[in-house]
Each structure stands twice: as C-alpha cells, then as structure tokens.
Amino acid sequence: MSLRSFLLSSPLFVGVFLFQEAFITQMRLPAGGFNLLLIVALIWAALSTPEIGALTGFGAGIGMDLSQTSPGPLGHWTLVMIIACYAVAFLGYGDDNIRGNPINIVFLTTVGVVGSQAVFLLLGLMLGQQIGSIGNIIFVLAGSAFWTAIISPLILKVVSYLHSNIFGTRSAL
Amino acid sequence: MRYGGDNRGRLLIIVLLVTTLFLITLDLRGVQVIDGLRTGTQTALTPVQKFGSWVVSPFRNFLSDVTHLGRTHNQLEKLKAENEKLRLTLQNREVADAQLKQLKSVLDLAGTAGYKVVNAKVISQGSSTSFTQTITIDAGTSSGIHTNMTVLSGYGLVGVVKLAYADSSLVQLASDPAFRIGARIAGTQQIGILSGQGTRKGVLQLLDNTTTVHKGDAILARGSDNGRPFVPGVPIGEVTGVDNSPGAVTQTADVKFYSNFSTLGVVAVVVSDTAADPRDALVPPKPHPTPIPTVTVYATPGAVSPSPTATK
Numbered sequence: 001m002s003l004r005s006f007l008l009s010s011p012l013f014v015g016v017f018l019f020q021e022a023f024i025t026q027m028r029l030p031a032g033g034f035n036l037l038l039i040v041a042l043i044w045a046a047l048s049t050p051e052i053g054a055l056t057g058f059g060a061g062i063g064m065d066l067s068q069t070s071p072g073p074l075g076h077w078t079l080v081m082i083i084a085c086y087a088v089a090f091l092g093y094g095d096d097n098i099r100g101n102p103i104n105i106v107f108l109t110t111v112g113v114v115g116s117q118a119v120f121l122l123l124g125l126m127l128g129q130q131i132g133s134i135g136n137i138i139f140v141l142a143g144s145a146f147w148t149a150i151i152s153p154l155i156l157k158v159v160s161y162l163h164s165n166i167f168g169t170r171s172a173l
Numbered sequence: 174m175r176y177g178g179d180n181r182g183r184l185l186i187i188v189l190l191v192t193t194l195f196l197i198t199l200d201l202r203g204v205q206v207i208d209g210l211r212t213g214t215q216t217a218l219t220p221v222q223k224f225g226s227w228v229v230s231p232f233r234n235f236l237s238d239v240t241h242l243g244r245t246h247n248q249l250e251k252l253k254a255e256n257e258k259l260r261l262t263l264q265n266r267e268v269a270d271a272q273l274k275q276l277k278s279v280l281d282l283a284g285t286a287g288y289k290v291v292n293a294k295v296i297s298q299g300s301s302t303s304f305t306q307t308i309t310i311d312a313g314t315s316s317g318i319h320t321n322m323t324v325l326s327g328y329g330l331v332g333v334v335k336l337a338y339a340d341s342s343l344v345q346l347a348s349d350p351a352f353r354i355g356a357r358i359a360g361t362q363q364i365g366i367l368s369g370q371g372t373r374k375g376v377l378q379l380l381d382n383t384t385t386v387h388k389g390d391a392i393l394a395r396g397s398d399n400g401r402p403f404v405p406g407v408p409i410g411e412v413t414g415v416d417n418s419p420g421a422v423t424q425t426a427d428v429k430f431y432s433n434f435s436t437l438g439v440v441a442v443v444v445s446d447t448a449a450d451p452r453d454a455l456v457p458p459k460p461h462p463t464p465i466p467t468v469t470v471y472a473t474p475g476a477v478s479p480s481p482t483a484t485k
Contacts, residue, residue, distance in 0.1 A: 133370045
C-alpha cells in the first residue's frame with residue numbers, strides 16, 4: 001500500500017471511529033448494537049490484498065483499543081483485528097466469486113465480526129478477564145451477527161466506492 | 174489465482190503482530206505512556222460525545238414516531254411541520270421531566286443516607302461488543318469525582334467509577350461480568366459476594382452455607398474501607414431465586430438489580446459517605462396492594478328500584 005493510499009484512508013477510519021463513539025453508542029440499540037468501525041474495517045479488508053487487510057486491521061484495532069469501553073490492554077483488539085482482517089482479505093483475494101458478489105462480502109463480514117468477537121473473548125479469557133454468562137455471550141454474538149447483516153449492505157456501496165477511489169481500482173461494487 | 178504472499182508481505186504482518194504483542198506487554202506492565210494514550214483520547218472525545226448526546230437524545234425518541242404517509246396539501250404539510258415542531262418541544266420537555274424525576278429520586282435516596290453526591294448526566298453507553306457494561310457520565314475530576322467511587326440511581330446501586338477524566342468518567346455497571354461487590358441481606362445481616370453476569374440479574378454467593386436466603390430478600394452493599402469503592406447500605410437488588418443444591422459448598426441466589434441500566438439518564442456519584450452506616454434505612458418499601466372497591470347490586474323481586482351497595 002502506497003503512503004498516499006494509507007494517508008487517504010486514515011481520515012475515513014478516524015471519522016468512523018468518532019461517529020461510532022459520539023453517535024452509535026448513544027443509540028442504545030437492542031441486542032447489544034453494533035460496532036461500525038469493526039464492520040467498515042472488515043469490508044475494507046475484504047476488498048483489499050491481505051497485506052492491506054492486515055494494515056487496516058492494525059489501524060482499526062488501535063482505534064478500538066483506544067475506546068474507553070475496551071476492557072483489555074492496549075493491543076488486545078489490535079491483535080484480533082490484524083488476524084480477522086488478514087483472514088477476510090486472504091479468503092476474498094483473487095477469488096472474484098467472493099469479491100465480485102456483494103452478498104458474499106456481507107456474509108464474509110458477518111462471519112468476520114462474529115469470529116473476531118469470539119477470538120477477542122478467547123484472548124480475554126487467556127488474559128484473565130471476566131466474560132459473564134454463556135447466555136449473554138450467545139446473545140451478544142447473535143446480536144452482532146444480526147446488526148452486521150443489516151448494516152453492512154447499507155454501507156457496502158459507500159465503502160466500496162471510497163476503496164476504489166483511494167486504491168485506484170477500476171471497478172466498484 | 175490464489176494468494177501466495179511474498180517476503181515483503183510476510184515481513185509486514187510479522188512486524189504488525191510483534192508491535193501488537195509489544196503494546197500488550199507494555200500495557201500489562203503498566204507503562205504510563207500507554208495509559209496516557211487512552212486518557213488523552215477520552216479527553217478529546219468528551220466534547221464530541223456531549224455533542225452526540227445532545228443531537229441524538231431528542232431524535233432517539235422522536236424519530237420513531239415520525240411516519241411518512243401519502244401526498245398532502247401544502248397547508249397540511251405546513252401544519253404537520255408545525256405539529257412536529259411542537260411535538261419535538263413537548264418530547265424535549267418530557268425528556269427533561271423524566272430526567273428531573275430521576276434526579277429527584279436519586280437525591281431522595283442520597284439524602285436519606287446522608288451521602289454527599291455529585292449529579293451527572295449519562296452521555297454515552299458503552300458498546301457491548303467488547304462484552305463489558307459501562308456508561309460515560311458528563312462529570313469528572315473537575316467536579317470532585319475520582320476512581321473507585323460509588324454511583325447511584327434513584328433505585329439503588331448503578332456501579333463504580335472505573336476511570337475519571339477531567340470532564341467525564343467511565344462507570345462500570347453492576348451488570349458487568351467483572352463487577353464484584355460485598356453484599357449483605359437486609360435484616361439477617363448475612364454476607365456474600367455479588368457478581369454481575371452481563372444481564373440485569375446478578376449472582377449472590379453467600380459465604381456461610383448455613384444461611385437461609387428467601388425469594389424477595391433485599392440485598393444491600395456491605396461497604397468498603399473509607400467508603401471506597403462502595404459506601405455501605407446502598408440497595409442493590411432483590412433475590413429472585415435461590416439455588417439450594419444439597420451438595421453445593423456455598424449457597425447462591427439470583428438477584429435482580431433495582432436499577433434499570435438501559436434507561437439511566439441521571440446518576441449520582443457519592444463523593445463522601447456518611448459517618449454512620451445507614452443500615453437498612455434505604456431498603457425500598459414493599460408495594461402494598463390497593464383494595465379495589467366492588468359494587469354489588471341486590472335485586473329484590475317486587476321492589477321499586479334496587480339500591481347499589483358499595484363494599485370493600
């Protein structure tokens with residue numbers, strides 16, 4: 001990823017982070033709500049190469065770690081996001097059946113959100129954090145999957161447009 | 174074509190992973206710079222969150238009522254716009270009234286116990302995607318709030334101040350899975366440890382297995398040294414179920430918190446507690462059923478008009 005692309009994509013993620021912290025956390029949505037930064041980062045990764053995916057995960061993860069609601073040490077979400085974004089980018093890279101189909105990207109993002117939260121939970125357990133009841137975990141994971149499946153199709157077009165402009169690719173979803 | 178990767182790409186990923194592990198290690202070792210990063214971010218975010226709260230709170234209530242139906246006349250549109258404006262004003266008033274009601278009840282509770290409190294508005298509710306239960310309030314160290322202070326609502330315990338910034342504070346809710354508090358049963362004075370479960374119900378683990386706990390028992394905070402993190406006597410919740418497994422080492426009970434964490438608008442932070450323990454003075458009174466008057470009509474054959482008799 002060129003320095004220009006990196007600099008251009010940074011304000012987008014900072015903006016999403018601010019929007020998440022200032023507005024989405026106010027909504028008090030049912031079923032635990034959603035994390036817009038997580039969804040945008042995974043869609044971004046799904047449209048990118050694995051290296052860019054990992055770098056995107058690193059940037060988004062730092063943002064999520066800086067959020068006051070993050071319970072773990074700084075780097076907890078970053079590690080999860082690097083792995084999740086790399087995996088999503090790796091699965092989609094070079095396969096037009098996945099990358100060219102919005103439904104597949106939505107599916108990949110939804111699985112990525114649930115998967116990254118599960119990995120976050122496992123890492124948290126290893127670091128000695130409390131995770132609550134199994135029922136609550138299942139409820140939050142199901143809620144995240146539900147909200148991601150609703151939100152990601154709504155923002156996919158915009159994210160795809162911005163991605164194609166920043167990285168100079170010829171087509172957008 | 175499947176991705177095979179190259180040396181440069183692998184090197185980048187290794188560098189990112191090593192950097193992340195380095196950050197985790199530094200944070201777990203308590204390096205000041207890392208703590209400062211989060212504090213700085215929160216200080217910078219507080220005005221944005223306050224703005225977000227100001228923008229979202231009227232719309233959160235109002236937008237659900239707005240429907241777009243059919244084509245309308247210009248005059249009708251004008252009247253609708255005026256009506257919406259009035260409804261928005263009314264809803265703002267209702268929001269203010271609800272906050273005033275919450276503030277009154279929390280002041281009543283704090284006043285009964287003799288706590289010195291600082292009131293604050295809830296400006297953000299933490300996302301539960303990280304499996305935590307937190308809220309952010311609009312008062313911080315500049316208002317005398319510090320970490321490990323008890324937070325109350327009009328109904329009882331809300332949580333504890335986890336982080337205090339200049340103009341805002343992060344409150345760990347009692348429902349958070351990592352939340353633990355020493356509690357006692359009102360009346361019997363038996364003690365135990367109550368822990369959050371991520372929902373509105375907590376689990377009370379009694380320290381003495383011979384203790385008997387009953388459904389409906391009120392649970393109060395036992396209090397900490399110098400009232401931090403918990404002041405004594407704060408109502409926490411009510412026992413809704415008891416686990417009486419014969420082989421269990423300790424007895425456990427399900428406790429429903431008095432506070433409804435999803436509707437918190439105004440809370441109070443106890444900045445200094447009372448010299449004396451309020452004991453059971455803050456236990457909410459049990460609701461008394463109101464007698465419903467019934468009317469019985471006796472019809473007597475041959476009578477001119479039946480006279481209704483009111484009985485209780």
